[in-house]
Amino acid sequence: MLTSLHAAEALRAGAYAQDISPTKFPIPVNGSMKGAFAQGITDPMHARCVAIHDGTTEIILCVVDACMIPQDICDKAKEIAAKKTGVPANHMMISATHTHSAAALGPAFQSDPDMEYVATVPARIAEGLIKAHENLEPAEIAWGFGSDPSQVFNRRWRVKEQEQYENPFSITTDRAWMNPGAQNPKVSVPAGPVDPDVGILAVRSAADKRPIAVLANYSLHYVGGNPAISADYYAAFANEMAERLKATDARYQGKPAFVGIMSNGTSGDINNINFASPIRLKREPGEQIKIVARSVADAAMTAYDTMKWSPTTKLAAEETVLQLGVRKxxxxxxxxxxxxxxxxxxxxxxxxxxxxxxxxxxxxxxADYPDKVPVKLQAYRIGDLSIATLPCETFVEIGLDLKKSTPFTRHFTVSLANGYNGYLPTPEQHKLGGYETWRARSAYLEVEASTKIAEKLKGMLAKLKGK
The missing domain is CATH 1.20.5 (Single alpha-helices involved in coiled-coils or other helix-helix interfaces)
Structure with a gap:
């Protein structure tokens, strides 16, 4: 029998990738201003889950191959899993990758989901959470950071003082232009920074050092180029990591499968296109996805190879809900x-x-939205690593600020988590205008939303530091 002291130090971890792909086609797909439909599957949608238990506290982190996930789906999945596992719902995170080629789970512009399919999703995500919990085994944990600046570019460019363009509200005073095209003479420089960090949190079996899961974080919107249904570079990265870690070796047969996971960082204004370049190479379907996945996996492996593993860690979680105004x-x-x-x-x-x-x-x-909406925030402590989550397409400046201000050694932020509340520009970026600020169901929170969210998250991180 373990003593209470030893029980608190007995780390366990488990993982599971649950297929949530649709089975009937055509199926609506998010990602464009016009509704589109997928006719089949290029690579499947998964809910990729990792559970970690420090002997006292358990958390389950899940990343779903979806453009976005409405809060009600997340809440239903957590409710099912909490009843089955005993893990509190506020110790579970469910986020979307933001692939633009997955079956729609919520409405966006003129794309509305197939509600018959959506009705099946909470239980399927919950199954992934439950199986990750059931796969808990004695484990070791480590985290680290690599860097890949070659795949991230700020997609918002400053419009030159003497130039202008017209937005959908017949306004010509916007000073930021999203995706302006290669070397557009009307723009000068990017309107914001990038974050090249590739953060990884990894768990492996204590018995045989078998890789259990790697949860990565990179601030890249998505890549695109695969026919729908596709999990984009997020799944390609997971496959790369499985191969590089030799996670499918014969000696591991009969053991739970390795789960690679890529979460979306703060990429609301970041993409994979360098508009300063005069040429954009033509790629075959899926080619750019593989290029990016290999590049980011290189950075992840650089971090992985130097990480220090530990059989213990300290876990803690905080959750709160802000009520924020809606721009109507x-x-x-x-x-x-x-x-x-x-x-x-x-x-x-x-x-x-x-x-x-x-x-x-x-x-x-x-106009049918309430004047205020709930915005769910979470913060996690994993030893000396902190993780913040928020349900928005978060601008990179916000993530960089949280990295600087965290009271822990290192930090990363998971966007599009536990719901969907649209783009989250800073007040300064709101002043510049541009697509991500244009009022829509994908960009509707009050102008000061990012300031309020960042302030709340910093307070939550400070509280975790004291635990």
């Missing part, structure tokens, strides 16, 4: 939006192609 049109703006929709014809597919009409539709949809 005033009465005149709403009336104008309705008029625009009435005056603008749809395409043959029954959808609007005109951006002004698309955003007018968003204005009408947002």
């Amino acid at each position: 049109a005033d009465a005149a703006g709403l009336a104008q939006a309705k008029q625009t929709l009435e005056a603008t014809p749809k395409d043959k597919d029954g959808q609007w192609a005109d951006r002004k009409a698309i955003y007018a539709r968003e204005t009408v949809k947002l």
